[in-house]
Amino acid sequence: MKAKHFVTFITTAALGLLAVNVGGRVAADDNGNQAITVDTNTAIRNQTEHVASGGLYAMSHGNTPNENLLSSLKPKTFTQPGPGAQQIPNGEPTAAGDFTSTAPLATKVGAKVIIRLADIYSQWPYNYTNEQDWLKRVDTMVTSAKKSNPDAIYGYELWNEPNGTWQGQNGIGKGSWGDFDKVWQDTYKEVKKLDPNAKIVGPSLNSWQPKWMTHFLTMAKNSNTLPDVISWHQWGAAAFPQQAAALKSLEASLGISPRKISINEYGSEQELAVPGQMIHYVQNFENVPELDSADLAFWFDYGRMDNLLTDQQKPNGGYWLYKWYGDMSGQMDKTSTFSTNGNLASVANTTSDKTQTSVILGGTSGSTTVSVNGLDQAKLGKVAHVEVKESPWYGVDTAVDSPKTVESGTVDVSNGSVQVPVKNMKAANGYQVVVTPGGNDTAATGLSDAKTQATDPIRVEAEDGALTGTAKKVQGSYASGNYFVGTFDSNDSSDTMKVTAPESGTYQLELGYANGGTNKQDATDKVTLNGQQLKDAVFPYSTGWTTAVPNVDGTRKTIQYGTVSLKQGDNTLKLAKGNNAAELDYAQFTLQQTNPNDHNNGGAVVPDNSTAASSSSSSSSSVSSSSSSQAVSSSSSSTKVTAPKKSAHAVAVANASSAVEKYRLAYNKAQKTTTKAKYYKAYKRAQAKLANLKHPKTIKKAKAKVAKAKASYKKAKKAATKAKYLKEYKAAKIALNKAYIKYSK
Template sequence: MDHLPPTATGPAAAAPDRLRVDLADRGGPVLRGANGALYGLSDDGVPGDAILAPLRLTSISQKPEGGLQHPNGDALTVAEAHFRAGGGDVFVLVQDVYRRWPYEDLGFDDYLAKLDAVARRVAAHPRCADFVLVPFNEPDAIWYGLNAPGAEDFARNADRFLDHWRTAHARVRSVAPGLRVAGPNETRYDHRFLPRFLAFARDHGVLPDILTWHELDAASLRDFPGHHDHLRAVERDLGIAPLPVCVTEYGNRRDLSVPGQLVQWTGMFERAAVHANQAYWDVAGNLDGNVAQTNIPNGGWWFFRWYAAMPGDTVRVDPPRPHTIDTLQGLASLDARTRQAHAVLGGAAGDADVVFAHVPADVFGDAVVALVQEAAWTGYEGAHAAPRTLLRTVTPVAPDGTVTVPLRGMDRMSAYRVVLLPAGDGTPDPAPVPWRASHEAEDAAITGGRVRVLGTVADANGYAASNARDVEGLDRPGSAVAFTVTVPEAGAYDLDILYGNATGEPARQRLTVDDGPPARVTYPCTLNDAHRSRLTVPVRLSAGTHTLTLAHDHGAVTLDRIDLTAGTGEPFARYEATLADTTGRPERRYADASGLGTGALLLGAGDAAVFDVYAPRDGSYRVAPRADGPVALAAHGALVRAAAGQEPRLLLAAGNNRITVTGPAALTSLDVRGAGDGDGLAGLPVTDARRAGGATVVRDGHAPEGHVLDGLGAGASATWRVRAERGGPHLLFVEYANDARADTGHAYNADVISATALLRVNGGAARRVTFRNTHSRHNFWTLAVPLALDAGDNTLVLIGEDGPAPAIARLRTGPVVGG
């Protein structure tokens, strides 16, 4: 389908959906409670700090330190990165101390000894007040049979669990009186058991500090509000004050990574003012499907970035079909101090009108600037650049106090952010929306492949797929998918391919345009053939209709969808200052609506704006602060001053980069230009390394320079000499592969393991570097490591540790400023 700008008119269709945002019906402060993650962190450094900091996760769920259920994700270990990024509660799933799934039952005395040990260790942590112990996980299905259908069996099993709950609760209190306890943590909301549990807990003084259960089925999108209402009614009947709630697992594979699905879940939980953690199905350390690589966001990450940035108080949202699965839903907020209203919506295709009612004149005046942006689905492993702005316009407030923002041609899997700000003098620049069209693989001409259905409501744990279908079986000579596309004008286009590759090494297809010569397309590995990634291939097309054919060459590639986008020349992004994170209390001035139309951020002494800047690849970019005076830019440990009109060159890492701007000045935007120039980087080939302790160099045709440094285990090392033109902060880019896995026998996840090595610079203290799993020993990702180098010659040493070691393909380094 063609993706039309929101103000354009598409083919005749039904009347647009209407989502109403009532700015006068305010709730409490935005909780942001539904951004939590189960095993979203696997190690300190996976995911990276620049990915975690903007999200401000309110809670995470992890295993006890040293627990055997998973090979990584130890609560005390990952808590350091979580707290560093401003994160909230850490839920410790105590039964994950066991190895088997379902948990082996070695007797309750055995469990109590383990519970005591976990409680003592958590209680010794300096931030033990931020931890919550979850003594039991899914007791309806594991150990206790609370899901027994017969009344007699249920009563017997319930009594046994309640007795054990009382004992476990008392044991935690005896070890650490201030340590919080959560439960019962069943697989579902249990109308039958929960009243019995709460009455017992009230009568015996063992109420949980936080009430927990799971909402995993697609039906939860319909049923959760009723569950929450039932809970509050039970509490009232029992005379119990409302307990805090955390839904410790929500969503399924069809939801994770998909912005349009995540809107439905988070909007539902935010309205109920409860916390919630996304479920863990496949890979620890990727924030449950929202981080493509250690530092690289996908579309789901950008949705949660919007959620974290919502200011002020929640306001009422009336969707066209409340509590209905896979329909247009949303959440919204109003902040009188910053004079902004935010609405995030999605979950349906087609057209919609977002109607803001009771727009307060004392906040916005008689006209607003409306800004619309889209976070698209890019798969679990596909990178997503900063969301594209689709609409930027001044809209008068109607006499009845409403503002209507039209959205046309929405994608069901995308989320959309609508921001209202006061309109000053002048006219905003129109949003440059390049032409774009999408084509489903199942609708193309297929030779030697099969259409597969997955990710439907009936198959909620199936992986997400565009239009719930893809084409598999393209694994032999002659297999091909031919797309018929029509483009409006001649020029350069980006061909984005949503795909899966489970072959264990890069796979290839031949791309032909009409009858032209074939070009080779190489697809990196993905976790499995349905774990989507996105690959961008440049093509040049003449105006009119063409056949784009992707044909088998080597391995097997599953094709989902292609997107064609008109080329826009040199990459360029503008980040609005009034929408950036801030420290201090800078004022916002909206007197001028020209340019971006979003006004200026007045940075005083002690104020700062923090921007999340996306870089498509490792390299140098021109970064221009638009301000009325000189400002300072801080990135990756470096500081540079920029006068008005200057564009310092900064070395950025592929993915997200946190850039802080300080004044004093009036700042309107941070403009970033360039595709990532890597010509100035100093290359450190693995063949140049001085090796010791068993480290070797072996050939690998998939590595960028044809070799890898292998055998970097305990006692091994590799040393490089690098010359720096000037001293100061640098970035070291380490290209590596790692496919270490644990043999735990879990059918529902891959049990991938990170690899580690120690890095020592110029004989200084060694620090651990953690390399996330790349799903193949022939899949090479890049990890950016900040370091300080001296002017002149320097020594870099990578030292192996016990445990999995990465295969190193290449090192490159350069100064952050002017790199």
């Protein structure tokens, strides 16, 4: 998705522009018990096809992402630019991911590619000139694709979002490009002439538009240029079943034989990859048999499987939801949540040998009872083994090593049914229930909850606190829990959070935040813990706000505030606005040292050199999940830091993080070229040291930027984000692309 043609922006005094997800589902908290019924005797698909597992620009090169990471998702399709494409979408520095470079990887992981022909143009919206030039480009692309990797081709998308990009008749209605209907017909015939067996995909509307679709299908039928696969882009899962039904009725009314559907872009920016959001799309796509493929939308960076992978190419919580989906085999079972189409969503499968049924669910908080019916008791036995896993959402750039087992044990199989309680669900997270044979020789043990450790990090979501002033809960896919606290800009803005500690002791406090202030200055918050005033929290400039699009730099950052004393039981942490403003994502406490005889009220800061000032670090964290615990650490991108065993290492990481920030700020402030060079080298050395501490096997990315090109980019980006009308927005995006092209040279 390259054009933000439907995104709403709210302008605030201090926080700039916050993108609001208008297409996604905002799950309501549900503290009551909910229910899901799985009918293994009724298949919604007789064989798993993983129709929702594709991605737009998911691959950037022949080895990015890693083949093993992709193959586990069982992708069916990718939508990628045609051979030699020049499109530079969403502020990327260069063109990448064309069919020639990515088709071999697609083949290795068992997927096929929808070739987006319009991406031969470098600008957005496309810098089309005339039909003769266009058809010449089409000839070159189709000939090249057919010659290089014909077996990797799913089909050709003749144009992208014509109802929003075609500058002429039967497009947006204005412009000098001519009649889209004629160009469609001529392009269709040209592609079929070069590749007679090729599938044609279209019209790829920017959303379901019944009036536009009616005109298009009527024209295509009359000219014998009907697409083999009908496509559009989906923003919000709930409406899709009705839209697919509307298409079916439209086809019947026009005398058109039913076509397969490809939703080759789905998921809005601030819901993308979030397990509790994406499960709704998977559910509704699987339950519509006409749906043949669906690709996650592209809003941010190439080659990250549309944000299922972190900035360090590590799986995040969304990846594991799709990994569970990819693991499904046999038939897809009917679940009750499709008919209700509410906040709770699910999909289920039973293997061909009837020895395993798995259910993926999510979208609400609270507790849910999953009833699995129609099980083969002869295969399972008198009791069934049950395992419940959770895939947490701590933000796009927080790696999750593996899902956490939260419940396990055996339950009775009664008349082919089992009941599984899934407790303490969080709306942003994903959950999996797996039922396998338990045997006939033992009695059911019941389900046991995973034991927690005192050293497990305590993460408190900022949006769950009591807010005052202008502070508001805002949705963001880069945020932990899919929400954060924004508009923290009035003098009386504050956030009061309850922190429940399993035991008293000294805890390391980490804060997630974003500071995209136009003045690029530090923001500060006043910190109070259990009524005691502590040192201020300092939030360095983070290059943008949490909801930035494109979020190239990973704007959600973290600071290691220092160590604090918590009492056993409930504690109160309050952050109140100081200088400037920062968005607040979460507060995380990790036990460093227990105080078994400490009966005070907590709140004292333990002073040491590493915590005398807040240290800023990357937006990425790492989560290690096991059957008994989750260790969350955010000192840098995809870094695992576990305390207290590695306390010396943690101090080294914090110091290295401070050095990176110190030299970055010094470099930015330097005015003379020679001074800039000096500080830049120091900054890169510090950055390399930090990377070696935490990612010895990761290829370090150079991010040197030419100052003049960077200034052009910033100016263009500002214009793009502030545009209020489509015309101004297009002009700004064109200027932005020009700046990137200049920078890349």
